[in-house]
Amino acid sequence: MKDDDKSTNESRRNLITRLLQEPPSPENDSLLNETIGDRLAQMGVSRRGFMQFCAGMASMMAIPAAMVPRMAAAALAAKPSVIYMSFQECTGCLESLVNSSIQSSANSTTIENLILNLVSLDYQETLMTSAGHEAETIRDEIMAANNGSFVLIVDGSIPKDPTNGYFISGGKSGVTRFVEAANQAGLILAVGTCAAFGGLPNADPNPTGAVSIGELMASKGINKPLINISGCPPIAEVITGVIMYYLTYGAAPALDSLKRPRVFYGEDIHDECYRKDYFEKGLFANTFDDAGARQGYCLLKLGCKGPISNNACSEVKWNARTSFPMKSGHGCMGCSQPYFWDGGVTTAKANPVPFWKNGPYKSPSFYSPLPASLVDD
Numbered sequence: 001m002k003d004d005d006k007s008t009n010e011s012r013r014n015l016i017t018r019l020l021q022e023p024p025s026p027e028n029d030s031l032l033n034e035t036i037g038d039r040l041a042q043m044g045v046s047r048r049g050f051m052q053f054c055a056g057m058a059s060m061m062a063i064p065a066a067m068v069p070r071m072a073a074a075a076l077a078a079k080p081s082v083i084y085m086s087f088q089e090c091t092g093c094l095e096s097l098v099n100s101s102i103q104s105s106a107n108s109t110t111i112e113n114l115i116l117n118l119v120s121l122d123y124q125e126t127l128m129t130s131a132g133h134e135a136e137t138i139r140d141e142i143m144a145a146n147n148g149s150f151v152l153i154v155d156g157s158i159p160k161d162p163t164n165g166y167f168i169s170g171g172k173s174g175v176t177r178f179v180e181a182a183n184q185a186g187l188i189l190a191v192g193t194c195a196a197f198g199g200l201p202n203a204d205p206n207p208t209g210a211v212s213i214g215e216l217m218a219s220k221g222i223n224k225p226l227i228n229i230s231g232c233p234p235i236a237e238v239i240t241g242v243i244m245y246y247l248t249y250g251a252a253p254a255l256d257s258l259k260r261p262r263v264f265y266g267e268d269i270h271d272e273c274y275r276k277d278y279f280e281k282g283l284f285a286n287t288f289d290d291a292g293a294r295q296g297y298c299l300l301k302l303g304c305k306g307p308i309s310n311n312a313c314s315e316v317k318w319n320a321r322t323s324f325p326m327k328s329g330h331g332c333m334g335c336s337q338p339y340f341w342d343g344g345v346t347t348a349k350a351n352p353v354p355f356w357k358n359g360p361y362k363s364p365s366f367y368s369p370l371p372a373s374l375v376d377d
Contacts, residue, residue, distance in 0.1 A: 080247065081142055081150040083181055084124040087167060087174045088201040088210055089156030093192035094126060096233035122150075136170050143184045151243065152185035154178065155192045157201045157210035160219065166208040178213070179220055187246055188226045190214065191239060193335055196228035196260070203341040214259060225252050228259045230311075232335035237316050238264045258338065260310070269332050270306035272314040275299065293329065300375065303367035304331025307375045311336040333366050 086094065121127070122142040123135070130138055143150065159166040162173035169177060182188055190213040193199040201210035211219075214226055229239055242261055245253045253261045270276060278284070278298045285293035286301055293299075300307070306314075309332050313324040325332055334340040 080120065080243075081146040082121050082123075082153055083139060083143060083150055083185070084121060084153040084155075085177065085181060086125060087154065087156035087158045087178070087195075088208065089192065089194050090200075091126060093155040093195075093233040094124070096236050097191075097239060098127070139181075143181060147184045149186045150184070151187045151189065151246070152181050153189045153191050154195050154213050155190075157194045157198045157212060158216055159208045160211045160216060161209050164209060175216065175220075178216065179222065182217065182220075182222050182224060185224055187252070188213065188217075188224050189239070189242065190226060190228045190230075192234055193230045193232045193337075193340065196230040196258075197338040199232065200341050203339075226259055227252050227255065227261060230258070230260060230265070230336040232333075232340075234336075235264075235312060235316050235318060237321070238312055256310070260336075264312040264316070265310040265336065267310065268307055269309050269311055269314050269326075270304075273306055273326050274314070275326055288329065299326060299329075299331035301369050302331050303333075303369060305334035305337075305340075305370065306332040307370060309334040309337050331367075 084094070123139045125131075125135065128135060128138075158174040158178055160175070162175035167174035172180075190196045194201060194210075195213045198206075198210055198212045198215075201208055202212070214228065216222075217224070217226060227242055229242060231238075238261070241264065242253065245261075253263055256262050256265055258265075270279070275296060275298045278296065279300060283292060283297045284301045285297045285299055287293065288302065298304070304326065306326065313332070314326065317324045317327075
């Protein structure tokens with residue numbers, strides 16, 4: 001075993017010293033002052049493992065290799081404060097985020113799954129011990145102390161009318177709670193399709209008047225950087241990558257027309273799917289249990305929306321980069337696209353650019369095949 005892979009306290013300290021190229025900071029028992037380097041040292045993460053993580057993140061986000069040391073330095077600095085607020089949501093996005101920090105085995109930690117160690121998650125109602133007035137006081141104090149610099153993560157849509165009573169928390173409407181936080185944030189991440197595009201609460205007939213975070217920001221004149229990380233739920237490593245990019249450059253990565261990072265949402269899932277060879281040969285599964293399905297044929301005829309859905313599922317994958325829906329035998333449902341819960345509503349109100357269509361207004365089923373006109377050769 002090499003010296004930089006040893007798990008003794010002294011070797012861990014030497015590891016962080018080498019990474020920072022300066023003497024270690026004085027001992028401080030306060031968790032508020034703990035750096036990511038401190039946390040990695042406690043977990044026995046090696047220098048090689050950490051640098052591989054940074055190099056992997058750089059490669060995944062098309063960041064030049066020369067920027068890897070800068071990314072490492074940014075990651076090892078004091079952890080950025082994160083306020084995570086939930087609104088009309090199912091907790092699936094948070095579940096995805098939390099699962100990104102699990103250990104991959106009894107004796108090792110998957111370095112790319114350290115999202116909760118890369119940031120100081122100072123407020124999240126589901127995870128924090130505090131509740132009620134104490135939790136709200138903590139949130140207010142953290143926002144005041146980090147005014148203009150903290151990252152605000154939002155999941156869930158918000159009823160646009162603050163007086164309709166559909167969302168009340170801490171005695172305040174969802175609109176009021178969001179606006180208070182957004183006005184003090186440095187960066188806003190709309191995590192999940194509900195936050196990014198309205199999602200399920202926004203689906204027809206939308207009884208609560210739910211809107212996306214972007215629409216609410218526009219209506220309230222909030223001009224802060226917004227990044228949509230869509231998906232139902234989004235991929236945890238995509239969230240990690242966006243935060244790492246922000247730490248490295250102090251700005252958002254290049255975004256598409258829907259304010260999603262192009263590096264993760266720039267290609268449709270179909271182009272990177274291993275079943276595309278069968279698509280090009282005209283080999284399709286007709287049922288989920290026929291011979292074609294068992295041989296891995298294309299799932300287009302079973303409703304796969306991969307050709308018109310932009311996400312990193314087939315490249316980054318899920319569950320510690322293990323698999324993705326098509327690899328597991330199920331077609332893409334288009335969950336990273338706007339209005340997918342409505343089956344692809346095609347009215348001007350719903351889609352500036354048509355999503356998918358099978359019938360005059362919406363697809364009757366998630367398993368309805370895409371029209372040939374929406375599928376590229």
